[in-house]
Structures are given as C-alpha cells and as structure tokens.
Amino acid sequence: MSSRLMRAAAVALLGSTLLAGAPAFAETVLHRGNSGEPQTLDQAQTSINIEAFILKDLYEGLTIYDAAGKIVPGAAESWKVSEDGLTYTFKLRENAKWSDGSPVTAQDFEFSFKRVEDPKTAAKYANILYPIKNAEMVNTGKADPKELGIKSVDDKTFEITLERPTPFFLELLAHQTALPVSKASLEKNGADFVKPGTMVSNGAFQLVSHVPNDSLVVQKNPNFWDAANVKLDKVIFYPIDDQAASVRRFEAKEMDLVYNFSADQIERLRSAYKDQVHVSPTLATYYYVFDGREAPFNDVRVRQALSMAVDRDFLAKKIYSGSQLPAYSLVPPGMANYGEPAKADFAELSQLDREDKAIELMKEAGYGEGGKPLNIEVRYNTNPNHERVATAVADMWKNTFGAKVTMSNLDVSSHYAYLQEGGKFNVARAGWVADYADPENFLALNLSTNKTFNYGHYESKEFDDLMKKSYAETDPAARSKIMHEAETILMRDQPIAPFLTQADLWLVSDHIKGWQDNAANEHLSRFLSVSE
Amino acid sequence: MLSFILRRLASAVPTLFIVVTISFFLMRFAPGGPFNLERPLPPATMENIMRTYQLDQPLWRQYLTYIGNAVQGDFGPSYIYKDNTVAELIGKGLPYSIELGFYALLLALIGGVTLGTIAALRQNSVLDFSIMTLATMGTTIPNFVVGPVLTLIFAILLALLPAGGWGDGSFSFLLLPMIALALPQLAVFARLTRGSMIEALHADHIRTARAYGLPARIVVITHAMRGAMLPVVSYLAPCAAALMTGSAVVETIFTIPGVGRYFVLGALNRDYTLVMGTVVLIAIFVIVFNLLVDLLYGLLDPRVRHD
Numbered sequence: 138m139s140s141r142l143m144r145a146a147a148v149a150l151l152g153s154t155l156l157a158g159a160p161a162f163a164e165t166v167l168h169r170g171n172s173g174e175p176q177t178l179d180q181a182q183t184s185i186n187i188e189a190f191i192l193k194d195l196y197e198g199l200t201i202y203d204a205a206g207k208i209v210p211g212a213a214e215s216w217k218v219s220e221d222g223l224t225y226t227f228k229l230r231e232n233a234k235w236s237d238g239s240p241v242t243a244q245d246f247e248f249s250f251k252r253v254e255d256p257k258t259a260a261k262y263a264n265i266l267y268p269i270k271n272a273e274m275v276n277t278g279k280a281d282p283k284e285l286g287i288k289s290v291d292d293k294t295f296e297i298t299l300e301r302p303t304p305f306f307l308e309l310l311a312h313q314t315a316l317p318v319s320k321a322s323l324e325k326n327g328a329d330f331v332k333p334g335t336m337v338s339n340g341a342f343q344l345v346s347h348v349p350n351d352s353l354v355v356q357k358n359p360n361f362w363d364a365a366n367v368k369l370d371k372v373i374f375y376p377i378d379d380q381a382a383s384v385r386r387f388e389a390k391e392m393d394l395v396y397n398f399s400a401d402q403i404e405r406l407r408s409a410y411k412d413q414v415h416v417s418p419t420l421a422t423y424y425y426v427f428d429g430r431e432a433p434f435n436d437v438r439v440r441q442a443l444s445m446a447v448d449r450d451f452l453a454k455k456i457y458s459g460s461q462l463p464a465y466s467l468v469p470p471g472m473a474n475y476g477e478p479a480k481a482d483f484a485e486l487s488q489l490d491r492e493d494k495a496i497e498l499m500k501e502a503g504y505g506e507g508g509k510p511l512n513i514e515v516r517y518n519t520n521p522n523h524e525r526v527a528t529a530v531a532d533m534w535k536n537t538f539g540a541k542v543t544m545s546n547l548d549v550s551s552h553y554a555y556l557q558e559g560g561k562f563n564v565a566r567a568g569w570v571a572d573y574a575d576p577e578n579f580l581a582l583n584l585s586t587n588k589t590f591n592y593g594h595y596e597s598k599e600f601d602d603l604m605k606k607s608y609a610e611t612d613p614a615a616r617s618k619i620m621h622e623a624e625t626i627l628m629r630d631q632p633i634a635p636f637l638t639q640a641d642l643w644l645v646s647d648h649i650k651g652w653q654d655n656a657a658n659e660h661l662s663r664f665l666s667v668s669e
Numbered sequence: 670m671l672s673f674i675l676r677r678l679a680s681a682v683p684t685l686f687i688v689v690t691i692s693f694f695l696m697r698f699a700p701g702g703p704f705n706l707e708r709p710l711p712p713a714t715m716e717n718i719m720r721t722y723q724l725d726q727p728l729w730r731q732y733l734t735y736i737g738n739a740v741q742g743d744f745g746p747s748y749i750y751k752d753n754t755v756a757e758l759i760g761k762g763l764p765y766s767i768e769l770g771f772y773a774l775l776l777a778l779i780g781g782v783t784l785g786t787i788a789a790l791r792q793n794s795v796l797d798f799s800i801m802t803l804a805t806m807g808t809t810i811p812n813f814v815v816g817p818v819l820t821l822i823f824a825i826l827l828a829l830l831p832a833g834g835w836g837d838g839s840f841s842f843l844l845l846p847m848i849a850l851a852l853p854q855l856a857v858f859a860r861l862t863r864g865s866m867i868e869a870l871h872a873d874h875i876r877t878a879r880a881y882g883l884p885a886r887i888v889v890i891t892h893a894m895r896g897a898m899l900p901v902v903s904y905l906a907p908c909a910a911a912l913m914t915g916s917a918v919v920e921t922i923f924t925i926p927g928v929g930r931y932f933v934l935g936a937l938n939r940d941y942t943l944v945m946g947t948v949v950l951i952a953i954f955v956i957v958f959n960l961l962v963d964l965l966y967g968l969l970d971p972r973v974r975h976d
Contacts, residue, residue, distance in 0.1 A: 177751040259717035261710060277713045331752045349750065349761055351835050351926035375834070379921045381817065382833055386924070389824040389832035550701030550939050589711065 164370035165667050167649070170383045170395040174350050174376040178331040180316040181253050181260040186570075186658065187396075189313040191374055194355055194662045195338040196316035199227050199246065199295070200307050204664035206655025207473075208307050212241055212317065212339060213295070222302030222611045229293040234360040235319050236336075236343040243289035248320040251275075251282045262314040265572060268303040302611040304474060305575035311659075312573060341367045341663035350376060355662075368666035387644050393667060395644035400460040400522065406644065413645055416460055417654035420469050420571035421639035422579065423461065425515075425530070426593040428562050429632055433504050433511065434593075437630055442498040443513075443564075444634035445483045445491040446537040447530055452636055456525045461637040467583075468576040468624060469638045471656035475576045475617055479624035481631065492537055505538035513542045517566035518552035526636070527566070556592040565592060568639070574657055576620050580604060583627055595632035674960065681956045685949065689739065692948045693732055696941050703748035703939045722748060735945070744949070745942040749934070755946035759928055763950070765835060766915030766927035772843060773850035774912045780851070781858020782901060788859065789866035789897075790889065800859065807856025816849040816922035833924040846923040850916055854908050861904055866897040898969055906962040910954040914947075 175188040183192060193201070201211035210216075213227035233241040253260045254275040263276045270286025286298035299306065309315065322337040323330045330336060336344045341363070342355035353374040357367050375392055377383040383395045384402060388409075398406070406414045427434040427443070434440060449463035465484035468475060483491050496505075504511045515531060517523040524546065531542035547555065556565055571578050581587060584604055585596040603623040610616040627633075641658045651665045704710060704718050719725040723734065738745060744755040753761075788800040823845060824832035836842040869875060870893050878888045915929025928947060935943035966973045 174750065176749050179752065182751050256717045257721070259714070259721040261704075261714060261718070263714055263717075264711050273713075276717070328752075348835075348926050349753065349758060350920075350924070350930065351765075375924065377833075377924050379924070382922055382924050385817065385820050385825060386832045386834070389820070389828065391832055391834065547700070548937060550703075550937075551699070552701075554701035 165368060167369050167372045167394070167662055167665060167667055168392045169372055169374050169662065170387065170392045170644075171353075171374045171376050172380070172383070172397045173378040175353070178336070178344070178347075180249070180313055180318055181258050181263075183313050184261040187376070190396075190660070191353060191355070192313045192316055193340070193659075194342045194372060195336070195340045195344060196313075196318075197233075197340045197361075198311055198313075198316045200311045201661065202311055202655075202657055202659035204651055204653045204655075204661070206653070206657035206659050208311060211311070212246075216307075222304075223299050225297045225299070225306065226290070227295045227297070229295060230362050231293065232362040233339060234362065235322075235339050236358045236360050237319075237322075238360050239319070239321065239337075240292070241317065241339045242292045243295035244292070245317045245320050246295050247287050247289045248323075249317045250287050250315070251285055252318065252323075253314055254285055255282050260314065262312065262572075265309055265312050265314045268299050268301070268306055268309065270298045270300050272300070301608060304611075304613055304616060305573050305577070308573040308575060341661070342372060345371075352376075363663075367663045369662055372662045384644070387646070390646075393646040393649055396641070398642050398644065400457045400642070403458040403460055403642070410644065413647055415641075415643040415645050415652075415654055417641045417643065417658065418462055418469070418471060418656060419639055419641045419658050420471065420574055420656050421569065422464055422467055422469055422635050423526075423566075423568050423637040423639055424464075424467065424633045424635040426556075426565050426567050426633050427631070428564070429593045429595050430561065433502065433509075434563065436502045438498040438502040439504060440631040440634070441483075442495040442502070442538070443534060444481070444631045445495040445498075446533050447634065447636060448488050448533060449636055450488065452526055452529060456522065456529060457637070460642055461639050464635040464638045465628070466624060467627060467633060467635050468579045469571075469656075472574055472576055474574075474613055475620065478576070479621045479628055481628040481635075495537055499538050505540065511538055511540040512563075513540055514563045515542060515544045515566070516552065516555075516562050516564070517544070517546050518549040519546045520549075523566055557589050559588075559594075562592075567592060567633075570639070576617075576624070577604075577607070580620060580623055580627065583632060593632045595630070597626060597630060597632075600626045600630075674964075677960050677963070681953075684956065685952055688948060688952045689736070689945065690732075692945060693735060693941075694728075696936075696939070696944055697728060699939060701939055703941065722746075735942075739945075739949070744946040747940055747943045749938045749940040749943065755942045758931060758943065759946055759950055762915070762926055762928035762931065765925055766920070766929055767913045768838075769843060769846060769850065769919075769925060769927065770909075770913035770915065772847045773854070774909050776847060776851040777854035777858055777908070777912075778901075778905070781855040782862045782898075784855075785859040785862025786866055786889070786894070786897075788863045789870065792867060797863075801863070804856040804859040807852045807859075810852075811918075812849045812853060812916070813918050813922060815852055816846070816919060819845045819849060820922075833922070835925055846919050846925055849922070850912060850919045854912065857904065857908070858901060861900050862897060865900045866893060869893040869897040872896065895969060899966070902962055902965050902969060905965075906958040907955065910951065910958045914951050914954050 171187045171190055173187045175191055177183055177188065178192060180192060197211045199211055199213040200208050203209045212229055212233050214230045216225055216227045218225055229241060229243060235241060250266060252258050253263055253266060254272050256276055256278045267273045271280050271284045274280035275282050275285050288296045290296050317339060319337040326335050333344045333346045338358065341358060341361050343358040345354040345356050347353045353376065354371065356371045357364065357369065361367065380398045384398050386392045387395045403414065427440045429435050453459065453461050453463045465480040466478035468478040470478060499505045500508065503509055513534060515527045517527050527544050531544060534540040534542050569579060569582060582590045583595050583600065584591065585601055600623055603619055607616050607619040607623065610619055645652050648667050649665055650668055704715060723731065746754050747758055750758060784800050788797040791797050820832045823830040830845055831842050834842060875888060875893050878892050915927035917929045917933040920927045920929045931943055932947040935947060
C-alpha cells in the first residue's frame, strides 16, 4: 500500500472510531435484517415473505396478526358474519387515515380488491381472494370486475360476499395481497405509487427511501390511528440474501434482527448469543413426492416402505442441528383451527421397528434384495441442505433395501418448472409454506384435480370426496374432523412422505422488546421496541 | 488518431449486437422461466403474467421487440424487481460498483507494480521470495475467504470497521471490500511487473544507461519501467472492466448495493431482461477499456502508432 493510501486509511480508521464514540441519535431505530431484496412493494405483485414484512409495516389490512401471530382487527375495528357464513360486513375505524392525512375508506378497499382480481393487473396471488364471489371468474377474464362480490355500503362500511363459506377467510384478509392501496394515489401516480416520496400508506410506518440491495427506510406514520402506541421512530430494513453476511452484521452489532441463517451455525450462535437465537416452528413442511404414475412407486407398499425407512430424527438433528422438527403429517402442528394433525401410523413405532416393517412391505411388493432391483433417482433443487438430506435418504434406502439410488439436482426454477409441467420422475423433493393458517392449504395439494401442485399425480376418490365434503361444511369442528379423515388417508397412501416441519430462524438482539415467536411468522415492527 | 477511435467505436456496434443476440437465445434455452418459483403459480395467473410481459409471443417476435427497444436505450422492465426498469436498477447500482472498483483498481495497480518492481530489483532475495509467496497466496485464496476473514478481524473482533453496507459512503465502509476486491488483482500485477521488469533490466538500453553512470532510481523509473509496463497495461483493460462492473462475490459478502450481483441473480432467477442489461453493460466496459489501453500503448511504445 502506498504511503498516501495508508495515511488515508489511518484517517478513515480514526474517523470511524470517533464516530462510534459519538452519542446515539435521540430517535429510536430498529435495524431489521430482511433476508433478500423485495421484488416489489406493490400489494398486487408481491409473493414472498420478505416483501410481506415490509408491506405489513407500511399498510394495514382489514385484519392483522398481533405479536403472538393471532388474527385481530386491523383497519376494520369490527365485523359481522352472516348466519350462512357467506357475508362479512366490516366496520372501518373512524380515525383510520392514510399517511397524507386523508381518510381510509371502504372505496379504497373496493378499488384495491378489484385491482388484484383484474386480469390486466396480473397479480401473482390473485387466488388468495378467490373465496370472494366471482373472484376467479373476474381474474380469468370471464366476468367483469364490477361483478366481484364486494360493496362499499358507505365510506366506513365494507361488505364482502363469498362464493362458499370459508372458515379461514379472516386469515386470508391478513395476507399482504389484501392490503389496501390509496385509490387517489394510484390514480394520480400510476405505477410510481410504490416509490419513496410518492407512496401513500395507511400502516404504522411510511416509506422514506429505498436503495436496492442496500437499505429500505420507513419512519413512523404520524397519521396512523394508533401512532401513540408505536414506539419506533424508524425501521431500516437490510435486504441481505447472504446468510453469513447477515450473521456477521448482527455480530458487529449493526443489525438488531436477522431473519434466517444457516442451520449449521445454530450451535455456535447459541453458545455465543444464548437466547438471542430463536428457532420457531412454522407452518411449512419439507417432503418427498413419489411419482405415482409408474412402477414401482404406484405400489402403496413401496411408498410406505420407503417413507418408513427414512430416519426423520437423524435429518432433523444431524443435518438441521435441531432447526427443523421430524414430521409424520403433511399438515404442520400449530394450526389453530385444526389441532393435532393426523400422523402416519408408523409414527408411533421406533425407527428399528419401522425398518423391519419396511423390509417386510418391500418384500411383499417384490422389490429390493431377493426381488426385482430397486432403482431410484432422487431429484432436488440445488441447495447444500437439500443435498445433505438427499444423501442421507439415499444411504438409508441403500442400507435398508439394497436400493440403487442416484441423485440429480437443478436450480430452483428448473426443478419446480419440471414438476409443474408434469415431468416424469421417481422421487422429488418439495416444500410447502402456508399461505394462510388452514389445513386446506396443505391437503389440497393432493387433490386429483390439482394439476399444478399434485406433482406425483396421486389419485384417490376417497380423499377427493372427503375434501369436497369439507368445503361444504360450515361447522368448524365438523370440518376439522373431515379433514383429519382426509389426512389419515393421505398418510396411509403416502403419495408424499413428509420429513420435516420447518422452523424459522431468527437472531433477536436482547435490546428488542415485544418479540414473540409464532407459527405464523408474523412480526410487525409496530409491536416492537428497542431499549438502550 | 481520431479516425482510429471512430473506427473502433463503429466496430463495437456489431460486437454488441452479436453479444446481445447470443445471450438472448442462451437465456431462453435455459429451463424454467422468471415466474417458475418454488411456489408454482396457478395456470390462470401465469397466463395473465405471460400476457402482460408479452412472453406468450413467439420467440422471434420477442427478440425483434427487444432489439428494437434496446436500440432506443430501453432495456425493458425487470421481471423480478418489478418496481424498477433494468435501466433504473443498473443506474442505481453502477455508481457504487464504479467507485469501489476504481479504488480497488488503484490499490491493485499501485500496490502490485511497487511490489513487483521491488521483487525484480532484489531478484532471488528473501524479499523477492516473500513478495512472490504473498502474490501466489493472493491469487489462490479466493475473496469469499478473504472477505469474511477481514470482517471477522476488523469488524467483529476489533470492532474498528463496519462489517458491511455502504453506509454514508465514507472510506471506513469501503476499506475492507476494496482490499478483498483488489487482492487477487494486486497479485497478478505484482507477478506481471516482476517478470517484465527483470527482462527490461537486462535490456541493452538499460545496460547503456547504467554504463553512463545514471543514478539507479532514474534508470529504473524512467527507462526500465516504460518497457516493463507494456504487459501490465494490456492486463489493465480486462481488469478495470471486471472491477468496475462489480463483483457478485464481494458485493454479496459486504452487502454493497452494486451491479455485480445482478448478473448472477438475474441468471438464477431467469430475469431475462436484467441479464441482458448486465451483459450489455459489461460488453461496453470491456470495449471502452480495450480502446483506452490501445491508446495508452501508443504513448508507451513508439512502435505502435494509431492512424
């Protein structure tokens, strides 16, 4: 290094040390790690949770999740549901305002919902609002947006009519796609309504600045109806997709919150940061799909045997260091309106007993040692953890059945494109994260009519009929019972082998107050505060 | 001279055209598309999206549309970062990459040439061996190792420098990524300089200069250096283009908002337009820096004349 540069470096070093010693600003700032750059801040285009974290701080839907992940009133202070479960009437808060001071009206919600369903908008999550009457027809261009089952009764009364009773409808309304957009702002600014300086929002915060891949800054919205209870002046979101980099910035005390880090770091971080490390089981399942269209995977015994032979405890503890939990059901635990999910019957056996039974089943089916050769190709999307899981599973199948297992992987887009387009395979990895906290969201993946998500082309009339019955059932308890029966059939047939319930990993600095782990993984900044 | 520059710039047009065409079709032949996500979209939604982005049109028409727009400087919307056009994304990120890349280039060039010259002057001494060992390490240790190690020491253990981010753009934020970015190039410059300097020092005109009794400093700096710089200068063009269009690795490790990562992110997400935009950007940088280096050659080597 030349001496001039050296001097410059020394000055810079000195400067930064001096700065670090300066008194902190009077305002309260939350430095919030967000595990990637948001692709959009448009509620009609959003599809991923890193966008949801930002959008839900900026906007407030009719319903919201509180700090514990429970549905509570948001922009609507109350609602009434008709006897038949088809009509929801929402009373908006009198003092709900946009950040420009204008009132939040029923017309804003009406405009926003119509915008999402309008095929011209090409909203990614338009189907979230499909339970609304005519929504699917409108979205597929078969009906005019005017026919959408929503109505502004007056400025503060918003009425929604549903296609069929939907017990989880209030959950759907808390999705970021159902956030309102200011009609006036969108009409004035067009596509630019998402930009800092232009955006008008009705949530606890408003957008100040956004430098892609650097930071997104929001500050307290003085016009928010509950501004008095918002303790943070500013939240800075850091869109860092490199998990190791976020951990380093947490360790350097530059960030208070980190969302998602590499599971192999858990033990080290736990010993260094103790209870600042949060492992919070979430509504997401990691599973393998069997291609039911061809032998040997069209034989239920083969699928059962392969599923039983997988030691889920090993996967959870050794590969994921306890950051994921063993799963024996497709629906993850922690779903309020479902209770304990229906597990596969082998869940009660020890792993050794499962293996014995698996060998027996496989012999019955006529494959493996002494039978027809068992050749399996496992497909997964490229990722070090998925590779470790595939390697371990391959090893288990080799040891138990003498199977010949090969592996292949593609990047995530290609992997799912192949499965969605009906490509043939043997066994493939898949994952599902709940869009809303209802078992239907998981079970419907296996309907024979589900052309996109039923990768293994599972067809069971018994299962389909039960699901159909569940859609017609309005009583929550009866509906839950029917869905348990459907899941029992699914777990008997094992068209998919659930391996793990995923967990969200958070680093939460001990300066942060008000944090609660929850299965919905909902953490609005307005419920958090930062202490000195 | 001017006609040389104009001729070179004119020849850049077909080059860019070929680069754009090849990358357009290569991207489209990759499986999957920008909207095939881990969470697949319902067919009706997919149709709406494909129509909106005109991806439902035949490939040749999409190509013609793209070329037509690109000629007018419109590189289209980013499919992934929907709130921005490709031009906006690159426009926002490029200043960061250029500033960081420029400092890294300066550090690599000055540091590398100085070390290489010292090593050449003390050929086969302990100093020479240590410098060359360092240079070998510089090229072999990848910056995804150097970066985190630097952060670990200076940001986490010593808490002297920030662990990442651009912050207010002050030098303390730039220092670590700059070193990580410069180190491999510095090593290359040191090796190139050493080799050509040793050769230059044995040249006839240097022996003559020495025989005249010129001071060693003048011999080395004014006479030997000029010849020794030729290979260094030819490496300068690809090196400058690479450093200033950003490094996906360094930008990711230090969470710098530059354009380097767009190439990788774009390719992985099948963000066709974003990849095309970065390809054009890199091609322009390579063309411009090659031209600059050719001009510089004319200054250094009297045998090269541009007319």
